Amino acid sequence: MTRKVIVGFSGGVTSAWCAGWALRTYPRDEVVLLFHDTQEEHPDTYRFIREMAAALDMPITERSDGRSVTELFRDEGYLGNGQNTFCSRILKAEQGAKYVRELRAADPDMEIVKIIGYSANEPLRVSKMVGRAHAEGVRVRFPVIEENVTKQQTTDWCLELGVRPSSMYCWAEHANCVGCVKGGRAYWIAVAKHHPEVFAQRVALEEEFGHHIIRGGDRERVWLKDLVQLGLKRKVSQREKIDIGACDCGD
Ligand code: SF4
Numbered sequence: 001m002t003r004k005v006i007v008g009f010s011g012g013v014t015s016a017w018c019a020g021w022a023l024r025t026y027p028r029d030e031v032v033l034l035f036h037d038t039q040e041e042h043p044d045t046y047r048f049i050r051e052m053a054a055a056l057d058m059p060i061t062e063r064s065d066g067r068s069v070t071e072l073f074r075d076e077g078y079l080g081n082g083q084n085t086f087c088s089r090i091l092k093a094e095q096g097a098k099y100v101r102e103l104r105a106a107d108p109d110m111e112i113v114k115i116i117g118y119s120a121n122e123p124l125r126v127s128k129m130v131g132r133a134h135a136e137g138v139r140v141r142f143p144v145i146e147e148n149v150t151k152q153q154t155t156d157w158c159l160e161l162g163v164r165p166s167s168m169y170c171w172a173e174h175a176n177c178v179g180c181v182k183g184g185r186a187y188w189i190a191v192a193k194h195h196p197e198v199f200a201q202r203v204a205l206e207e208e209f210g211h212h213i214i215r216g217g218d219r220e221r222v223w224l225k226d227l228v229q230l231g232l233k234r235k236v237s238q239r240e241k242i243d244i245g246a247c248d249c250g251d
Helices: 013-025 043-055 069-076 086-106 123-136 151-160 185-194 196-209 224-230
Strands: 003-008 031-035 060-062 111-115 139-141
Touching: 003 013, 003 086, 013 031, 013 043, 013 111, 013 151, 043 060, 069 086, 069 196, 086 111, 086 123, 111 123, 123 139, 185 196, 185 224, 196 224
Parallel strands: 003 031, 003 111, 031 060, 111 139
Antiparallel strands: none
């Protein structure tokens, strides 16, 4: 029976570490580094993805929708928000499922293993992924949890390989799209500070759609345009802040 081991290669440090783990665990010719481009990743995340794939001597397999997050919102006539991240479903999950179907069409008996870089701090995402994998008929593994490594250890592994993580980590917990609609107040205040052009674009989107992206801490709605003045209701800290050394992102 043939097998493919699909690593979700998202541009984050844990997914990069998972790629290295997969290459140590499975035959190289079975491993696929699968990337979905939302067209709104941080520019330095694209650099990280290219450099990491080169350091691992692996090609990047890309399956993307072709639209950006903003184009998708306009096509759907709806602004993604903390309660509805359909951008993630359409631009990432559905692209991954399509790739699985592609492999199955070529070889119906193929064993497919998905490697996902979630940590033990993300139980909800883990359980959702287990359900999705079950529905797709694939096996899923979470090496960061299996090997009990920390996000800092995965970061150190990237640095030891000579690949600097995305400068997105200078101010955000995840290497997501810049202006990710899943973010909370603290995240958006950081976006306003580090990427004011993206913040302004998201403010304009809220105006265009007449809909909020975030809710406040007490579930009252907050417009992004008012957020910087309102500030935070309480001090928040990143759950998994990592140290990537001297920050030279300049943003
Ligand atoms: S990272 Fe955020 S904005 Fe980007 S696709 Fe995922 S949920 Fe949407």
